[in-house]
Amino acid sequence: MTSKIYDTVIIGGGPAGCTAALYAVRAGLDTLMIEKFSAGGQMTQTRQIDNYPGFPEGVDGFTLGDLMQKGAERFGCGVLRAEVLSVGLRTDPKRIVTDSGEVLSRTVILATGADHRHLGIAGEEALIGRGVGYCAACDGMLYRGKVVAVVGGGNSAAADALLLSKLCRKVYLIHRRDSLRAARVYHEPLRNTENIEFRFNRQVKELLSDGKLTGVVLTGGEEEETLPLDGLFISIGRSPVTSLFRGQLPLSEDGYLIADETTRTPIGGVFAVGDVRTKTVRQIVTAAADGAVAVHYAEEYLAGT
Ligand SMILES: Cc1cc2nc3c(=O)[nH]c(=O)nc-3n(C[C@H](O)[C@H](O)[C@H](O)COP(=O)(O)OP(=O)(O)OC[C@H]3O[C@@H](n4cnc5c(N)ncnc54)[C@H](O)[C@@H]3O)c2cc1C
Structure with a gap:
């Protein structure tokens, strides 16, 4: 790939990643979202979502994922259909290795979600x-x-x-x-x-x-x-998708990336959003909220404040 350096790269195109992408491009950040499948994440596994506001008749998860990605693309977000194979979070810029090449970025938003076991x-x-x-x-x-x-x-x-x-x-x-x-x-x-x-x-x-x-x-x-x-x-538990980050970021006992409501991790410029992070309620609306919050702190980091 090129030696271009993005302002922010988002790993994962579920509701957390798509919302982060939307907020990042609207904030004028040079943004790339990397998703290995189609956008929507776990939402694509359900035909009827009734508890995400704005859809009085409900909406199927695949459609909602597609709409979320298109919303970010409308403002110029780049989308790379690729699997992230490894990450270097402590380097400056940060390095994201995908099966389509390497991507460099000043900040990274981790939105890899969780899989039901x-x-x-x-x-x-x-x-x-x-x-x-x-x-x-x-x-x-x-x-x-x-x-x-x-x-x-x-x-x-x-x-x-x-x-x-x-x-x-x-x-x-x-x-x-x-x-x-x-x-x-x-x-x-x-x-x-x-x-x-x-x-x-x-x-x-x-x-x-x-x-x-x-x-x-x-x-x-x-x-x-x-x-x-x-x-x-x-209903036998969930598995957060964190294997990429092991050894670089601390994980909770049950394997989630440790981050509070600010979504900040112990590494500057690295944020954890949605189901992958420690939190109480793992739903679309809370994942989306995390995406917006992360971009606020990413902007702050990029501005050096
Ligand atoms: C069957 C089902 C029904 C649900 N119904 C509802 C509902 O009705 N209402 C509700 O609020 N919540 C529902 N949920 C929960 C909701 O879908 C999740 O809380 C939400 O999707 C979490 O969003 P996320 O963006 O954090 O993660 P995810 O949705 O898990 O998205 C993570 C994305 O990251 C991608 N990814 C992971 N690793 C890599 C990699 N290495 N490289 C590239 N991409 C990667 C994945 O492909 C995935 O698309 C449901 C979940 C399931 C499974």
Whole structure:
């Protein structure tokens, strides 16, 4: 690539990255956003987003991602479709090595997001959005009156099961151990909810489908059990995408880049935004907000204040 030095390079084109890109170009910064897939990040995995303001009928994630990228491009943001392979954050300028060459920049905004941990069983990826989901708060409404299962035993699985029990006819809670890891505060409500049924010491062995999910096969009991289902929510944790930054930036115990509401990291000119950073609520609206905040501090850094 060239020896051009950008004011800011954004790694990741989800809502955090696209918003950072929009704010950066509007602030007059020479900006490049690098995304390995199409824009939108995790949003592209859902067909119906109902809790991002401005869309009274909801919006599908792919469309929203595309709109976000176009909004940044309208003001002149460059977009590079490439995978970032390594970064040198302490050098001046900072170096970003992609599978399409090297890029130099005075500041870097890290927006690589987080992936929901997957079960890793056959058919799972193909059934995402077709009965398999990872976010009950986002997609639960699609299963009103239906039969669903939640896999997991922690707080988010417990919260998901309770949330879904208010919408769905029946909710199975499948956990591979004999008791939940979730905080005690969840146990009684779960036990007292009539339409929640536990499947302890069970694991999902197989996903059944006819193009969309129709059920699961469970192992762990004396005999295998087939549960007919309309939906399966996998709630076994998230994995932040931070391997590129290991050894350069501190990570929290659960692997997130440590940054507060300013999005600043311990390295000057390096910012962490969206789901990749330590925070309480990981949603589109909070990711987008981070993007705007990061650019404020990037401008401050570039101005030497
Ligand atoms: C199925 C599903 C449904 C959801 N529904 C909702 C909802 O209805 N409402 C809501 O508010 N939230 C929802 N969420 C959560 C929301 O999508 C996330 O909180 C949000 O996308 C986080 O944005 P982000 O930009 O921080 O990261 P991400 O969206 O994860 O984007 C990160 C981007 O970085 C890119 N990237 C990573 N590594 C590299 C690399 N090395 N090189 C180049 N690019 C890279 C990825 O390809 C990705 O596009 C949902 C999530 C899922 C999975």
